[in-house]
Every structure is written in structure tokens, then in C-alpha cells.
Amino acid sequence: MTRIDLKKVSILLIAIVLMLACSKTDDPQNTTPxxxxxxxxxxxxxxxxxxxxxxxxxxxxxxxxxxxxxxxxxxxxxxxxxxxxxxxxxxxxxxxxxxxxxxxxxxxxxxxxxxxxxxxxxxxxxxxxxxxxxxxxxxxxxxxxxxxxxxxxxxxxxxxxxxxxxxxxxxxxxxxxxxxxxxxxxxxxxxxxxxxxxxxxxxxxxxxxxGTDIGSPMGEMINGYILHYERFIRSGKFGIPSGAMLNGVVSANKVEAFYKKDISKALAQSAHQAAVDFFNGKNVKTSVEGPSFKSYLDGLVAKDVTTGKLLSEIINTQFVANKAKIDALKPNFYQEVIDNNVAMKAVYTELQKAVRMLKVDMTSAMSITITYTDNDGD
Incomplete structure (x- = not known):
């Protein structure tokens, strides 16, 4: 039998351990975020x-x-x-x-x-x-x-x-x-x-x-963001005037900018785009996307349970659909409620899909508790 050189074996083992350690550090798959x-x-x-x-x-x-x-x-x-x-x-x-x-x-x-x-x-x-x-x-x-x-x-x-x-x-x-x-x-x-x-x-x-606990800046911010999207974009700009809410009572006189009716669409577009940009962390000055709700969901590898796609991708796809519905409306929402209320209700329905994704799927993935209440069953 060949005599084993213990010194050489020790050196070899140390080298192997160092190689494995370096490999584990350099491999993003093994890095815990x-x-x-x-x-x-x-x-x-x-x-x-x-x-x-x-x-x-x-x-x-x-x-x-x-x-x-x-x-x-x-x-x-x-x-x-x-x-x-x-x-x-x-x-x-x-x-x-x-x-x-x-x-x-x-x-x-x-x-x-x-x-x-x-x-x-x-x-x-x-x-x-x-x-x-x-x-x-x-x-x-x-x-x-x-x-x-x-x-x-x-x-x-x-x-x-x-x-x-x-x-x-x-x-x-x-x-x-x-x-x-x-x-x-x-x-x-x-x-x-x-x-x-x-x-x-x-x-x-x-x-x-x-932290993400109740009262934390992250928790309050996400609650404020979703509440705004749900109550002040979906409901205020579309659901209430069209009658999609409030037991179907149509209230054209409750559109935003009632006396300057031809800017109601521009107001809604501005609000919705701001919500989309905030979700994606879009820099106001450079338009470059940075750390955001989107990147956080991706870091958590949050996926849509039905399709298996990244949840952020599903939400952004819904945002695009919502924007298309809003853009298709005429500038005067008061007149749209009177002449084309089906389209106004369709926007509400489309926005509601995003509300569910944000309020249920996103908050669940982020371990955020919804602390506000709404009475429309969402």
C-alpha cells in the first residue's frame, strides 16, 4: 500500500472547502436576499x-x-x-x-x-x-x-x-x-x-x-396606495358617477370637475398613470424605474396562482388594460355617463380587477395587513 501523505491531504481539503465557499458566495442562486x-x-x-x-x-x-x-x-x-x-x-x-x-x-x-x-x-x-x-x-x-x-x-x-x-x-x-x-x-x-x-x-x-407591521411606513404607504386606487380612482372617478356602485344609481353630476367637464378624462388619466408609475418606481425626473413594489414582489418571487406568471407582470398587464379603457373614453365624463355609460361601467369593472390583485395578492405576498375598511365587498 502507498503511504498517505497527511500534510498533502490536509492542504487539498482546505483548498476544496475554499473553492466551495467561493462558489456558494458567487452563485446568486445560493444568495438569500x-x-x-x-x-x-x-x-x-x-x-x-x-x-x-x-x-x-x-x-x-x-x-x-x-x-x-x-x-x-x-x-x-x-x-x-x-x-x-x-x-x-x-x-x-x-x-x-x-x-x-x-x-x-x-x-x-x-x-x-x-x-x-x-x-x-x-x-x-x-x-x-x-x-x-x-x-x-x-x-x-x-x-x-x-x-x-x-x-x-x-x-x-x-x-x-x-x-x-x-x-x-x-x-x-x-x-x-x-x-x-x-x-x-x-x-x-x-x-x-x-x-x-x-x-x-x-x-x-x-x-x-x-418593517411591514401595522403602523410601519411600508404598511401605511401600501394601505394608502391601495385605498387611493380603490376609492378615489376606481370608485370616485368611475364607479359612483356611472352607477356601478351605490345600488346602480347613476349620478352624472358627481363626476370630477363637474363645471369644467372636458377635463375629467385628463384628471383620471393623470391619477391612473401616477399610480402605475409609483408601483414600478419610475423616477419623476429621469423616467428610469428603480426599487419599487414591482421589484419587491419580484424579489419575493411572488407569482399568480392561476397562471404561474410573476405577480408584478400580471398587475402591470392589468394596468395596461385599464389605461386602454380609460383612454378610449371621451374627454367629458359627464356626457359619457349620459351617452355611453356602458363604457364608464366597463372601466370600473376593469379597475376592479387590479384592486383585487393589489389588495389581496400583493398584500398577501408582502405580508401587509389592510387596515382600512370599505363597504363594497372587495
Whole structure:
């Protein structure tokens, strides 16, 4: 028998162990993903590349609207009305890109309640105009301010621009009406300034607390995101006006931007695209996708139980179908409800498919608990 050289065997064994260790480290199949680190990257990308810059972009639009409102208040005439109205439209469309951030500072200020509760309360607006001391910071004031109230004041106080201008130049009430416009715009500026300022301090908490438990930034963000998609896009823009909800009662007068009806589609498109981009982590400035709900689902290898495809792929496919249904509608949703309500209901039905995927499949894969309630059986 050949004598075994124990020293050589030992060296050989050490080499084999080192090779296996290197192989295991280099092989991505053997790497366990650090999900907490992934969530930190997701939260950072969403905060720095979507949430804060979107708020900044919106603030610029609101600032312009404020400037145009001041010009109109100083001199109510056709030219200043036209410019104020266009700035209002641009700011409203931009608002749809940030309305879904109903978590953190957005929730604490209740900004959505002050900016976009519709239909607006026309009788209540008249009361508030005549009583400037009425409190703006109460629930009862929600439907008397924000974009919907400006919609009425700029587009619904007369059948022509001349009549609208006359409404504001009335010798008895014109000054009070102009003062109310100023009050609305000033309050909107105050609230968005507060939200942006609060994000400056909230950011560190948002990106550092990476858990998925109830009350965590991740949990609150996903709940806010899904609630917005379900209640304020699916239901508010389509389900309620079309009668697909509320026991089938058709309510064309409850469309968004009721007095400037030809922008209702543009508002819906802006809101839906913002939701899609947020899901995919699309950078507001560069349009490059980064860490997101999509990447997190992919990291978890979350799949659709029926098809076996990646859940993120199924959700994005549904988003494309939803967009196609919305794009096929005419600009005036009020008229669509009257003339083509089948199409409005079809959008609601298509959006509902995405709601189930987000609310059930996505949250299950992410171990997120839904903490809000809805009464339509979803």
C-alpha cells in the first residue's frame, strides 16, 4: 500500500472547502436576499425620486395658479379669468400625481380632504362667502374649498365668461366673492407648504423603519396606495358617477370637475398613470424605474396562482388594460355617463380587477395587513 501523505491531504481539503465557499458566495442562486435592505432601497427611491419631487412639481403649478388668481382678484376681466382658469386646470392635473400619497405628512395634514372633495357644496360656498369667519379646518368645510370649489367659482357661476366676470364684479357681493377665492388659494398654499416641509423631517423615519407591521411606513404607504386606487380612482372617478356602485344609481353630476367637464378624462388619466408609475418606481425626473413594489414582489418571487406568471407582470398587464379603457373614453365624463355609460361601467369593472390583485395578492405576498375598511365587498 502507498503511504498517505497527511500534510498533502490536509492542504487539498482546505483548498476544496475554499473553492466551495467561493462558489456558494458567487452563485446568486445560493444568495438569500436581505429583504430589510431591499425595503430600505424601495422606501428611499420612492421618497427621493417620486414623492418629494412630485410634490415639488405640484407646488410649482400651484404657485403659478396663485399668481394668476392674484391677477384676477386685482382685475377681474376676460384675460385674467382665462389665465387663472388655465393655471387651475394645470394645477388640478398635477394634483392627481400626488393625491395618492395619503400617508405620513399627507395623512397628518388631511390635505386631500381640503383639496379635492367633490361634488362641491354650492350652497355652502355661498354661506361661507357671506360669513368669512366660518372655520376652514373642520370636516364640514371640506366640500366648500379646494379645486372643486374653484371649479364652481371659475366655471359655474355663469353660462358665459362675461356672466362669470359680472358675478365677481357685483357691486354688492363681488368683493366678498373675490376674497373667498383668495382664501381658498391661500389655504391650499399653506397646506402644501406644510406637507413638503414635514417630508423634510419625516424622510429619515420613512426610509429607516423598514418593517411591514401595522403602523410601519411600508404598511401605511401600501394601505394608502391601495385605498387611493380603490376609492378615489376606481370608485370616485368611475364607479359612483356611472352607477356601478351605490345600488346602480347613476349620478352624472358627481363626476370630477363637474363645471369644467372636458377635463375629467385628463384628471383620471393623470391619477391612473401616477399610480402605475409609483408601483414600478419610475423616477419623476429621469423616467428610469428603480426599487419599487414591482421589484419587491419580484424579489419575493411572488407569482399568480392561476397562471404561474410573476405577480408584478400580471398587475402591470392589468394596468395596461385599464389605461386602454380609460383612454378610449371621451374627454367629458359627464356626457359619457349620459351617452355611453356602458363604457364608464366597463372601466370600473376593469379597475376592479387590479384592486383585487393589489389588495389581496400583493398584500398577501408582502405580508401587509389592510387596515382600512370599505363597504363594497372587495
Amino acid at each position: 436581505d429583504l430589510n435592505k431591499d425595503r430600505a432601497a424601495i422606501l428611499t427611491n420612492l421618497a427621493d425620486n417620486i414623492i418629494v419631487p412630485s410634490y415639488t412639481n405640484f407646488k410649482a403649478k400651484l404657485d403659478l395658479m396663485s399668481t394668476k388668481s392674484q391677477a384676477f382678484i386685482a382685475k377681474p376681466e376676460a384675460a385674467t379669468l382665462t389665465e387663472f382658469r388655465q393655471a387651475w386646470v394645470d394645477a388640478y392635473i398635477s394634483w392627481e400625481t400626488v393625491e395618492g400619497f395619503d400617508f405620513g405628512p399627507g395623512t397628518k395634514t388631511g390635505i386631500r380632504n381640503y383639496f379635492n372633495i367633490y361634488p362641491t357644496n354650492v350652497a355652502g360656498i355661498a354661506t361661507y362667502i357671506n360669513n368669512p369667519s366660518e372655520n376652514f379646518e373642520v370636516t364640514a368645510a371640506y366640500d366648500k374649498q379646494g379645486f372643486p370649489a374653484l371649479d364652481y367659482l371659475l366655471n359655474g357661476t355663469g353660462s358665459t365668461d362675461a356672466e362669470i366676470i359680472a358675478y365677481f364684479k357685483s357691486s354688492t357681493d363681488g368683493a366678498k366673492r373675490l376674497a373667498y377665492v383668495k382664501r381658498i388659494v391661500d389655504h391650499m398654499n399653506e397646506l402644501i407648504t406644510k406637507v413638503i416641509s414635514n417630508w423634510g423631517t419625516y424622510r429619515s423615519e420613512f426610509i429607516s423603519k423598514t
